[in-house]
Amino acid sequence: MSRLAEVKVSDASMDTMRYACRVVEMKKEYVLKSETVRALRGVTFDVPEGDYVAIMGPSGSGKSTLLNMLGCLDKPTSGSLFLGKDDVAKMDDDQLASIRSQRIGFVFQAYNLIQQLTVVENIQVPLFYQGRPLSKEQQTRSLDLAKMVGLGQRLDHRPTQLSGGQQQRVAIARSLVNDPYFILADEPTGNLDSRTTEEILQLFEKLNNEGRTIILVTHEDEVSKRAKRVIRLKDGLLQWDRLNTQEVRDAAAKYAIENMPVEV
Ligand SMILES: Nc1ncnc2c1ncn2[C@@H]1O[C@H](COP(=O)(O)OP(=O)(O)OP(=O)(O)O)[C@@H](O)[C@H]1O
Ligand SMILES: [Mg+2]
Numbered sequence: 001m002s003r004l005a006e007v008k009v010s011d012a013s014m015d016t017m018r019y020a021c022r023v024v025e026m027k028k029e030y031v032l033k034s035e036t037v038r039a040l041r042g043v044t045f046d047v048p049e050g051d052y053v054a055i056m057g058p059s060g061s062g063k064s065t066l067l068n069m070l071g072c073l074d075k076p077t078s079g080s081l082f083l084g085k086d087d088v089a090k091m092d093d094d095q096l097a098s099i100r101s102q103r104i105g106f107v108f109q110a111y112n113l114i115q116q117l118t119v120v121e122n123i124q125v126p127l128f129y130q131g132r133p134l135s136k137e138q139q140t141r142s143l144d145l146a147k148m149v150g151l152g153q154r155l156d157h158r159p160t161q162l163s164g165g166q167q168q169r170v171a172i173a174r175s176l177v178n179d180p181y182f183i184l185a186d187e188p189t190g191n192l193d194s195r196t197t198e199e200i201l202q203l204f205e206k207l208n209n210e211g212r213t214i215i216l217v218t219h220e221d222e223v224s225k226r227a228k229r230v231i232r233l234k235d236g237l238l239q240w241d242r243l244n245t246q247e248v249r250d251a252a253a254k255y256a257i258e259n260m261p262v263e264v
Helices: 003-016 063-070 093-103 119-128 136-148 164-176 194-209 246-258
Strands: 019-031 036-048 052-056 078-083 105-108 183-186 214-217 229-234 237-243
Touching: 019 063, 036 063, 036 237, 052 063, 052 194, 063 183, 063 214, 105 164, 119 136, 119 164, 136 164, 164 183, 164 194, 183 194, 194 214, 194 246
Parallel strands: 052 214, 052 229, 105 183, 183 214
Antiparallel strands: 019 036, 019 078, 229 237
């Protein structure tokens, strides 16, 4: 094949590649009385649909700031953030709120479930924010999601009746109920023991294999090795962006299982 033909093939694949998000020269400054904090100083990367990205970096490097932008909780000071065709950086607060409730799925370290609600009601919470009565289809979808995360037998349980891992699985099902661009997870295994961490990482792997895009922040190397790709931030800049080989991912999964504490 000639060089020209090769180039054409890759151009064509670029055109058909679909992105969960595209971040272009994104900056975020927090203006305080005494100083301006430059939390993100020009970050550029793409996340193709179906990717699984771990964001790492030292404390203060801008990880949570980046996650807040991706989650439409706040907007960049300059640069662009494309979700689909829309540039979030150009939206007003109402548009941000609407995109957040309709297309963003969050998973937090502390689960953030509502104690008074059942498993299935917690999964439906993002739909209530959309301000419409639930359709039959949405009700079926929330039940299917509960089953998918292995909680089909516990639909009417409340969070206090569930283990930490089960609560995090409710949070993951909740994050999927509005068919998000991506699951956005901030230290999702930070509160979990190693066995439960493994349970959640296996669930992420299953969801990713089914085509879900996952972006998570973690401090743990062993968690980042399970992702397809690792982005490291330093001082508000992208320090590096690397793919994990399948060997690295498999070895990390094997290591986790072999070093699991014995159940007592
Ligand atoms: N709302 C805010 N107002 C002012 N400064 C902020 C605000 N949020 C974050 N910062 C500053 O921006 C920088 C990046 O903070 P960020 O929370 O994104 O770091 P991080 O990488 O998530 O750190 P950690 O690992 O400790 O959670 C820090 O210097 C922080 O003090
Ligand atoms: Mg943080």
